[in-house]
Amino acid sequence: MPRSQLFSPLDTADAPVSLKSQRHRRLVSLLTSAGLHTLLLLALALFVFPTMVRRTQVLKFVVGESDTYSLTTIDVTPRWDAIGSDLTDEPIVIPESEVPPELDASLFELSGAIDDPSRSSSNVSAVAYVVPKNIGESLSASNSVEGAVDRITSELEGKFEKGDLLVVWLLDASHSLVDDRKRVAVRLAPFYESIVNRHSGAKFEVRSAVVSYGSAMRERVAPTEFGKKIVSAVEDLPIDRTGDENVFSSVAKCAKVYRSSWPDRQIAIVIWTDESGDDIEHLENAIAVCREQQVSVSVVGPSSVLGADTGLHAYVDRKTQAVYQLPVRRGPETAMPERLELGYWYLTRLNSPVQGGPRSLPMWLGGQDLRGILCGFSPYAMTRLSIQTGGSYTIFDRQEERGPFDPEVMARYMPSYGSLAEYESEVQSNPLRRSIMRAVGELKGKNVDEPTTMLFIKRTGSRVFDFTRYYYTPSEFRSKLSSSRGRLKAQATRSSKFVDAALMHLTDGGDLDLGLEELYEHENSPRWRAWYDLTRGRLLATSVRLEEYRLAIDSMISPDGLAPSTNHVMLRASSELRSNETFQKRGDEAERLLRRCVRENQGTPWETLAQRELDFALGVGVRQMSLTQQPMGPASRSPSLPRF
DSSP, X not given: OOGGGTTOSOXXXXXXXXXXXXXXXXXXXXXXXXXXXXXXXXXXXXXXXXXXXXXXXXXXXXOOSSOEEEEEEEEEOOOBOTTOXXXXXXXXXXXXXXXXXXXXXXXXXXXXXXXXXXXXXXXXXXXXXXXXXXXXSOOOGGGTHHHHXXXXXXXXXXXXXXXXXXXXEEEEOOGGGHHHHHHHHHHHHHHHXXXXXXXXXXXXXXXXXXXXXXXXXXXXXXXXXXXHHHHHHHHTOOOOTTOOOOHHHXXXXXXXXXXXXXXXXXXXXXXXXXXXXXXXXXXXXXXXXXXXXXXXXXXXXXXXXXXXXXXXXXXXXXXXXXXXXXXXXXXXXXSSOOSOOBOOXXXXXXXXXXXXXXXXXXXXXXXXXXXXXXXXXXXXXXXXXXXXXXXXXXXXXXXXXXXXXXXXXXXXXXXXXXXXXXHXXXXXXXXXXXXXXXXXXXXXXXXXXXXXXXXXXXXXSSSTTOEEEOXXXXXXXXXXXXXXXXXXXXXXXXXXXXXXXXXXXXXXXXXXXXXXXXXXXXXXXXXXXXXXXXXHHHHHHHHHHHHHHHHHHHHHHSTTSSOTTOOEEEEEEESOOOSOHHHHHHHHHHHHHHHHHHHHSTTSHHHHHHHHHHTSOSEEEEEEEOOOXXXXXXXXXXXXXXXX
């Protein structure tokens, strides 16, 4: 096929007639062989069937080169076989001595091998997890980008020892990966040199192509045996500035087009990215196409955000050297986000002094409201694609993005990588999980954030300290406060209605003060038990704070609410509650649930999120200030920031 037609919309039926003839001959041979073996297979079916109902598949989570690993359990998805017998859903524990010899325990692997990518996904009934015993909290540059490249090239070497191989480097063309791509290119150079040296007389052929993706997909280098072309294309890949990441549609198209051009060889697609993709609606189609075309997909990508889609990426402005935390789609670790879209109140406090104060929050924490907190698992969609096509997922996080969570503990919270339909079915069949997800859905897109606690300021930038505070005389301030009272309370009341609606899904009999403790006691998943405590605990705490906020606004308007010289106030956490007994009981229940979440989920992001809520008392106090008039300088301006 001419290169100009490689990514044309033409169907592969337009391939040369000779290729069709070859396919026809192969099809006749295949059908003949299948017929001859049918009777033998039927005769053996009853004998071998008991050994076929549980299969495994492997997914690699590569974090460092010096880590040690252990095999834990296989989670079995209940399915019906052809004659209708029900498979067990009890977890199977595999002793370490029974790890198959082909399973390389030197890697951080999740699950086991799909040897035949064309096998229907409905035949996969088990996923075996190999979880690291110890992951270093910091990795040196020698085993970051370079280590990830080495893992992929080692995997590729294993493939081209078995036959002809076409490697398609499918690269994220976003601005955020410019530096990483250059380091990848440097590391790939000796790899391709070694192929030339070791395989000059070999009977197997290795070719590579480079394709970039963003809003659109472009072939940068057609399949070639010259490694220098590949290295150069990776290093100098043009940037896609749209911020779009259409990776799954790109995978499907690559699989179809390259298979039509290379019908008789192994094809491996390698994705390098720091996002999870914007076109997840094409995930299952990409899986189906890759399995049909017998194309494996391996990914080097980021860890996921806990229960949410969007995380942060540190961008350093070249002119000012200021660091901006820009939103980036990392994806949740599950098929659907399981975390409330609910903001935290007040600025996050650090447990230990850090130079620069709140500006120096670690990147893995995900910002002031912890919405982008990284959990150490890989993104659901990319992970599922790797599992189902017989590839691998290599986690690569930058140094500052690596969280402190204990991997041995986190193994108990391993998410499911089944299909979205399977996930929804599991949730709907479990009353507690269904209630949690309904509460999460209730707040989706509602923007229930902290109400205004620093009154009458103007934001001048994207960072928390970029604001202008205006000067008012005490009388002007009282007048402005009085006229704003209704608006401020209305905003809090609006949020309260959303919070109460979400709480209704986590109540027994419609009473907001009665939870689902009986369902909680029968839940055997640490993940969902943690989500219940965190979700209901945070909703109750927010309900109390919003009531306290309304009462604090009223207190300032009262005749003796403010000192005569006060011309500015800040609302802050207080241990004193103004609200009635109903809200005080809610506060007690919120604290109980959040403390249980902390106690039972130590070493996990759930502990961090629950403790963040507990760091501030539920009351809302008023800090009064008397400011002197000072001239204002020009408002700061943010530079032109890239889209990730």
